[in-house]
Amino acid sequence: MTRALLEVEGVEAGYDDVRVLHACSLEVxxxxxxxxxxxxxxxxSTLLKTITGLLPVSxxxxxxxxxxxxGLPPYAIAARGVALIPEGRRLFAPLTVRxxxxxxxxxxxxxxxxxxxxxxxxRLFPVLQEKAxxxxxxxxxxxxxxxxLARGLMARPRLLCLDDPFLGLARLVTNRFCQAIREITxxxxxxxxxxxxxxxxxxxxxxAYLLEEGHVVLSGPGTGLLQDERLRRSLIELIPGGVDQPxx
Amino acid sequence: xxxxxxxxxxxxxxxxxxxxxxxxxHPYYLYLVSTALLFGTVATSWNLLAYAGxxxxxxxxxxxxxxxxxALASLAGLSPWLAIALGGGIGAVGAAGIGLASARLxxxxxxxxxxxxxxIWRGIAHNWTAVSGGGAGLIGIPPLPxxxxxxxxxxxxxxxxxxxSVAFLxxxxxxxxxxxxxxxxxxxxxxREEEERAGLLGVHPLPWKILAFALSGFFSALAGGLYVxxxxxxxxxxxxxxxxSILPLVMAxxxxxxTLLGPAMAALGLYLVSELLLHPYVPAFHQLxxxxxxxxxxxxxxxxxxxxxxxxRPSPQRGEGTQHGAT
Numbered sequence: 001m002t003r004a005l006l007e008v009e010g011v012e013a014g015y016d017d018v019r020v021l022h023a024c025s026l027e028v029x030x031x032x033x034x035x036x037x038x039x040x041x042x043x044x045s046t047l048l049k050t051i052t053g054l055l056p057v058s059x060x061x062x063x064x065x066x067x068x069x070x071g072l073p074p075y076a077i078a079a080r081g082v083a084l085i086p087e088g089r090r091l092f093a094p095l096t097v098r099x100x101x102x103x104x105x106x107x108x109x110x111x112x113x114x115x116x117x118x119x120x121x122x123r124l125f126p127v128l129q130e131k132a133x134x135x136x137x138x139x140x141x142x143x144x145x146x147x148x149l150a151r152g153l154m155a156r157p158r159l160l161c162l163d164d165p166f167l168g169l170a171r172l173v174t175n176r177f178c179q180a181i182r183e184i185t186x187x188x189x190x191x192x193x194x195x196x197x198x199x200x201x202x203x204x205x206x207x208a209y210l211l212e213e214g215h216v217v218l219s220g221p222g223t224g225l226l227q228d229e230r231l232r233r234s235l236i237e238l239i240p241g242g243v244d245q246p247x248x
Numbered sequence: 249x250x251x252x253x254x255x256x257x258x259x260x261x262x263x264x265x266x267x268x269x270x271x272x273x274h275p276y277y278l279y280l281v282s283t284a285l286l287f288g289t290v291a292t293s294w295n296l297l298a299y300a301g302x303x304x305x306x307x308x309x310x311x312x313x314x315x316x317x318x319a320l321a322s323l324a325g326l327s328p329w330l331a332i333a334l335g336g337g338i339g340a341v342g343a344a345g346i347g348l349a350s351a352r353l354x355x356x357x358x359x360x361x362x363x364x365x366x367x368i369w370r371g372i373a374h375n376w377t378a379v380s381g382g383g384a385g386l387i388g389i390p391p392l393p394x395x396x397x398x399x400x401x402x403x404x405x406x407x408x409x410x411x412x413s414v415a416f417l418x419x420x421x422x423x424x425x426x427x428x429x430x431x432x433x434x435x436x437x438x439x440r441e442e443e444e445r446a447g448l449l450g451v452h453p454l455p456w457k458i459l460a461f462a463l464s465g466f467f468s469a470l471a472g473g474l475y476v477x478x479x480x481x482x483x484x485x486x487x488x489x490x491x492x493s494i495l496p497l498v499m500a501x502x503x504x505x506x507t508l509l510g511p512a513m514a515a516l517g518l519y520l521v522s523e524l525l526l527h528p529y530v531p532a533f534h535q536l537x538x539x540x541x542x543x544x545x546x547x548x549x550x551x552x553x554x555x556x557x558x559x560x561r562p563s564p565q566r567g568e569g570t571q572h573g574a575t
Contacts, residue, residue, distance in 0.1 A: 052448060078450035086448070092441040095434075103434050107450035155449065 003066070005030045005190055006051070006082075006159055011060035011070070013050040020046040022214040023060070028159065028192050033185045035201040035222055036194035038211035039234060044194035045087060047211070048161045051192075052084040053077040064159070079107055081158035087167060089148040093137030097128055097147055100136050104154030113156055120187070121150040124180045142173035149177075153184070160184075162193040166200060178204060202226045210234060265414050269407035277524075278406040282478060284519040285413040286471040288512035290492065291499035292420045293467035295511040296427065298500065300460035301440025302347070303355070306362030307468050308492035309346065309369050314339040314469025315476040315487045316373065316380060319389050322477065328392050332412075332473035339469020340462040342369075347461030351454055363493065370488035385483025392477055409478045416474065417512060420467045425508055427463075436460055468496075495519075495538060502541040504554025514541070514553060 004027035014020035020043045028034045036044050049055045051062055053074040062070040069077050092100055101121070105114045122129040125146040131139060136147055145165065152160055165181075166174045174197070181204060185191060195201050202208050205222030210231055218230050225231055268278055294307050318335030322328050350361040373380040380386070392408040427433045435456045438446035443453045472492075476482040496511075499518055504510030518537045526534040545552060 054444065054448070073452070074444070074447035075450050075452040078448055084448050086445075090442065090445050092438060092445070094441070095437055099434060099437070102431075103438050103446075103449055103451070106431070106434065106438075151449070 004028060004063075005065055006192065007061075007063040007066075008047070008051065009061045009063070011047075011050060011062060012058045013046060013055050014058075015046075015055070019058075020214050021050065024211070024214060024216060025060075026209050026216055026219070028190060030158075030190050031185075031188055032206045033181070033191045033193070033204055033222075035205035035208040036192065036211060037196075037198045037201060037208060037225075037231070040196075041213075042211040043214040044211055045163050046214075048084060048163050048192070048194055051077075052082055052161060054084075078155065079109070081109060081156075082161065083152040083155045083157035083159070084161045085148050085152045085163065085165065087163040089144050091136040091144055091147055091151070094135055096133050097136055097139070098132040100147055100151050101128075101154050104151035105156075107155055110154060110156045114154065117154050117156060121153060124183060125150060142169055142176075145169060145173070145177070146180075149180070153189075158190060160189055160191045162191060162195070164195045165193060166195060166197045174200065198231075199226065269410050275406050278410050279478060280520065280523050282406060282410045282413040283475070284516045284523075285410075285417045286475055287495060287499060287519050288515035289413070289417045289420045289471040290468045291496040291503065291511035291515040292417065292424055293464040293471075294496040295500040295503075295506065296420075296424050296467075297460050297464035299424075299427070299433070299440065299506050300436035300457060301354070302457060302460060303359055303497075304362045304464070304493070305359040305497065306346070306364070306366035306493050307464075307496050308488050308490060309362070309366035310339040310343050310465040310468035311472035311475070311492045312366070312369055312373070312484075312488040313342040313465075314472030315482050316386075317469070318473030319386050319476045319482045320379070322389055323386060328390055328477050332470060332477065335473030336466045336470040339472065340466035342469075343461040343465020344458050347458040348454075351457060363490075366488055366490070366493055370484045373484035373488060380484065383484060385481055385486070387481045389476055389480045389482065391480060406478065409474060412474055413471075416467070416470050421508065421512060423463065423467070428508065432456075432459075498538045498542050501545050502552055504552030507552065507554035510552050510554035 006028040008024060008026050011021055011024045012019060024043070024047060026034070026036075036047065038044055046055065050057055050070075053069070053072055053076070057070040060070070061068055064077075064080055064082060067080075069080060069082070072080075092103065095103070101118065102114075105111070105117070110117070127143055128147060128150055131143070136144065139147060149162070149165065166177060169177065178200060181191065185204075193201055193205075202222040202225055207220065208222045208225045209216050210218035210225065212234060217234075218225065218228060220228070268281060273281075290307055290311060294304060297304055314332075314335035316335075317338035318328070318331040321331035321334045326334070346362060346365045350358055353361050373385075374383050376382075392412070394408070427436065435446070435451050438449065438451050439453045439456050446453055472487065476487065496515070499515040500511035502518065503512070503514030518541055522534050522537050526536065549555060
């Protein structure tokens with residue numbers, strides 16, 4: 001069995017006085033696509049923010065390739081190869097598409113590979129090449145999400161964290177996106193993705209974790225988890241339209 | 249085509265900048281134009297700091313530190329050229345200091361902290377009489393020396409300080425242009441737009457912020473050092489006054505925030521209109537252009553004068569379109 005690239009071990013974290021994660025543990029092995037699903041408020045985004053250093057860890061440990069990264073500031077964790085594509089994209093609106101991408105490759109670890117990564121990105125999302133000189137703020141929502149993902153790829157991360165990657169995207173754009181993510185995974189990228197589009201995520205995922213109230217309550221292969229009773233109870237009853245309807 | 253136009257404009261501007269001392273300008277006018285150029289330098293350096301997202305209300309601190317540093321060094325016998333350079337270094341260190349101290353502040357809080365910083369230095373200059381001369385300041389600062397190999401009268405005519413002020417402005421603009429086209433500019437822009445996001449991309453905000461402060465402080469302090477060698481006195485209420493904090497801000501925003509040439513153009517225009525046209529005839533109203541400029545920018549021209557001109561690159565407009573995190 002390959003050693004885990006990312007190990008989250010008994011992590012407790014939250015915002016100020018509010019504990020959101022309780023003894024949360026999971027692992028992501030190199031080359032895997034791991035999905036993180038769960039109802040609203042389960043702690044999915046909180047976990048991603050904790051891993052990337054935006055929130056402090058009050059107990060437990062987070063290791064990247066065996067090395068502790070909990071307690072490090074975000075820029076130091078980014079420098080070790082963890083990239084986060086946050087919910088709502090958060091691009092630099094006045095900067096051009098090209099500049100946003102260049103900023104993605106700001107880290108020394110990405111130097112010298114910009115051209116190669118750009119070729120991959122422009123193959124996945126040709127529209128970004130067409131609009132390279134436009135300010136990011138004028139792109140459509142779907143294009144901005146593509147740019148956010150592309151900017152994350154520019155850093156040549158060892159682990160790419162996606163927070164609700166399909167939020168607010170049209171069905172067609174979501175399909176494009178899933179295709180792109182499949183291709184990226186096929187190239188060997190390790191991905192940890194949280195989100196509300198449960199069925200889509202679980203179909204993409206090698207393995208998945210179900211998070212409820214800050215605990216991991218279930219884990220297993222993506223398609224297997226999709227059949228699980230507990231998952232259905234946890235999510236389907238809450239969501240009238242079925243598991244692949246976003247609630248947020 | 250557009251490049252040709254820019255080259256033409258640069259040539260005309262270059263000739264206009266070189267000519268005044270050679271055409272027998274009255275020393276007083278030469279002094280006024282030099283001062284306008286120094287304001288251009290401070291406004292450009294203010295703009296460089298603003299490019300990194302740090303809005304300063306305290307550039308008088310850097311200008312004054314450069315002034316006092318250069319004056320003290322000159323009075324101690326150092327060559328004025330070296331003294332001005334040393335003043336620049338002192339200003340850079342002083343600016344890095346307030347950058348570090350106010351690292352967690354932004355917006356109005358940063359503005360107040362920088363405003364207070366200039367006032368603190370004014371207070372120190374007032375009270376540390378043994379070094380600063382107290383409220384009376386320091387007098388007898390030597391003028392820039394003549395250079396034997398230049399056939400210009402550097403002592404009494406003001407040609408030397410004039411050309412030096414031209415050089416400072418051009419270097420400040422060149423450095424800002426370099427910043428705009430380098431990774432440094434990208435890092436500054438990232439820190440300006442969103443520090444947290446910059447951190448996630450591996451851009452540690454603090455060192456870049458401090459570097460922006462130091463660069464900005466350096467050029468403002470160079471201008472301050474040259475200024476005291478032109479007026480040959482330095483006193484706290486003159487050089488640490490809010491005048492030197494607010495005018496660069498007004499000039500830079502009027503000329504065009506984040507644009508390369510806007511702040512310098514606005515500084516030259518506003519200062520010369522104020523001093524040449526208004527001061528002799530309606531002295532009481534000679535500061536009116538600054539107030540009008542600010543009103544015009546706020547009400548009608550948020551991007552500044554630069555938005556009226558064709559520019560090689562559109563100036564960045566803030567906050568359009570992208571969604572920000574819903575957390």
